Amino acid sequence: MAYDYAPFPYTAPPGLTAPEQRHPVVIVGAGPIGLAMAIDLAQHGVASVVLDDNNVVSVGSRAICWAKRTLEIFDRLGVGTRMLDKGVTWKVGRLFHGDKPVYSFDLLPEEGHKYPAFINLQQYYVEQYLVERAQELPDLIDLRFLNKVTGHADKGDHVVIDIETPDGPYQLEADYYIAAEGAASPTRKRMDLPFEGQTFEEHFLIVDVEMEKSPFETDSPERWFWFAPPFHHGQSALLHKQPDNIYRIDLQLGPETDPKAEATEEKVIPRIKAIVGDTPFRLDWMSVYKFRCAKLENFVHNHVLFVGDSAHVVSPFGARGGNGGIQDVDNLGWKLAAVLSGDAPAALLDSYNTERTHGSAENILNSSRATNFMTPKSPIEALFRNEVLNLAATHPFARKLINSGRLSQPCSLQGMQLQSGNHPLVGQSLIDAPLDGGWLVEQAQGAFTLLTFGEQTAPKVDGIRALHVATPGPDLARRYGSGCYLIRPDGHICAHFDRPEPEAIAAALARAKGQTQ
Amino acid sequence: MILEDNLGPEGDSIYTALMQAHEGLTEAQSHALNARLVLMLINEVGDADRIKAVLQEARTPTPGA
Incomplete structure (x- = not known):
């Protein structure tokens, strides 16, 4: 059954009729990152206003793979078990070359952890759960849908924000302004900040299909990745299971592709039939995209702070976008709360920049390598890639070189300024037990x-x-x-x-x- | 012969370095680079028996090919 995109209510904000008192924090963007940010701050006692130009959850499943560490953070924010209960748990990734399995990896081979290596859960569910959690904290979180930010000005010790609503424009003041608006970040563009990195020419098609019959031959869902699958000649393909019998299929289309022509039922249905055969299915969502790996040089600009895709974007292979963004939130929440309460100097926010630009650089490095392996740029790169795949059946070392995405891991903060000593666990995120x-x-x-x-x-x-x-x-x-x-x-x-x-x-x-x- | 992984956590960075070594070369230049590379790695290994065994193994068609 298709997800019911019920709109969130809009109420005319008080600032339309009389100036509002300065808010400690204004968060721009009510996606997973902005909402998680508001909840994290609220749990540290900090009130925020969340502004979003839209009034529904994200359309299409978008970010679906949520890593163990992210689920542990969501546990702290009060939505972890709800996500776990709804999500599809998986931990094994299986690789195919042509129609032959070459390698599988278990991302969490041991017991004794509350959360699994990964769950798959559509972004719209994650946003819905986060909105419902935020609504449980009405004194600390003021959600304002259909409130579009059109401008902002950093006044040194606070930020003034221009907002458009269906009832007209108004202004807000905030001690801190957090941009959580996604990859297209209007805040970043307004400030004319360089967003540099590597752009990939390859097009990919994402399709969500609903079907009763599982295409997996195993009992438990896995992540299946094909190099040169028989059903999609010469390219790569990725298959994931989501809740509600929805399957995510990701197909590489090559650089010379017309995205408009590809994102049509005429083109997509035959591609899906080539994979699932006669199994009946319903097309739920599709998108053709290109991607890049890029980040801001600095996530902290005085009283304007960047989190999530506003600050950094990665290719999707490795699930390092949404998961990386949640780690930004986790890192920033307690620091901003400590600065606002006077418990820590404002300079503590510099450590958010240092620690998370480091984490995001690591995510970009891993995502770029995976994408480069998947999309050879020259005949010689293709030759090496194919020989790695050919060797993998008989030479285990080659399996380790196959790169279909190195899946999201929390980064280590070892040796960075806030940590003391060099014990091997210092800087790591805690290991559950x-x-x-x-x-x-x-x-x-x-x-x-x-x-x-x-x-x-x-x-x-x-x-x-x-x-x-x-x-x-x-x-x-x-x-x-x-x-x-x-x-x-x-x-x-x-x-x-x-x-x-x-x-x-x-x-x-x-x-x-x-x-x- | 070492069939198991011997590169540890550096596998991805070494593979990336190998691809970067080929960047911007024509196919003929890449072949020449590969030949030099094999000769240099043979010299690094330096053990005739091991080198001959690896040569033989590389010559055997892989099941995927």
Whole structure:
């Protein structure tokens, strides 16, 4: 059954009749990133206004693959289990060359984690769940649909925003302005900021089809990728399952393609029939696109902050777009809240820039490599690619070189300014493990948390929540070893101590808040 | 002969470097580069038995071809 795109209500904003008080934060864009940003800030006690020029969720499934780390962040934001329950869980990727399977990889081969390696869930469901979650926080989140931002001016210590509504224009003031408007970011264009990177000439066709019968030969859904499949000569193809019996099919079309002519039922239906044969199906959504990998040099411009696709775009192979954006939110939320409450210096926001430009560069590197492997630019590149695929059947080393997308992983912040020491887990995002009656990710995120085990006693340190596990289970013991850990509100481990000594812990906390260097 | 992966986490970056080495070359220049590359890697390995075994293996048609 097709998704019901019910419009969200528009109400005339108060600013139309009288000036509004300055808001702490205005977020532009009510997509997954903007909505998650508002919820994250609200959970840290910060009120925001979310402006969107539209009044429905995203049309078409768009971002569908949500990674384990993203789900853990969504858990903290209150929508993780809802997404998990609705989503299609998968962890195995299978590669084919022609009609022969050559390789499969398991993205989460071990048990003992609340969330799986990946779920597939259409972006419209994610946005719907986030809107409903935001509506549970009405004192802190003011959602304004059909409010189109037409201009903004940074006044040094605040930003003035021009907005158009069906009832006319008005202005808002905000301490901070967050652009979460997606790849076309009007804010970025207004500011004339360079957005540089690599553009790929290749066209791809995305089709969502609804069908009763699964095209997978296995019981559990997987990610299937073909190089030179028999049904799509000389190109590549990708297949994913989504909820409601909707399948995502992604077909490479080559550089010499007319996108308008391709995105038609006449052209698309025969392509789908070549894959699914006589199985009846309903066409749900389709799109022909080209992509690029690019990012802003700086995500922080005084009181204007960029998150998600406004700040960086990647090719879709590796699911690093939406997942990367959610990590921006996770990184920025607690920092902006600490700056606004006076608990941290404004310079803490520079670490958002440093840490997330680093994460986004890593995502771009991985996405570009995958795209280059998939779309050889010269006969010699095609020759090497084909010989890698041919060797893979008998030479395991070649399988590791096949690149159909290196799937989203949280980036490491090791050695960066807010972290203390060089223990191997410092800088990593926390690794989940079962606790008595719950999970580590449910109890160790959202505030600075000191994780202690066994005989250790956690000292009282201002601004730190203690999480003591008297008898660690085998997963927790194996994943964390000895000592104790300081975990940032975004779930990144920022310090490890052999013993919980209050001075060292307080020093690591001060460093993580940007109070000392 | 090493059939298992011997490149570890650097596989993608090494493959990328190999493709970049060919960037902008004509097909004839790329063939010449490949020939030089094979000769240099043979010298790096330096073990006649291993080199002959790999040559033989590379000559065997792969099932996918």
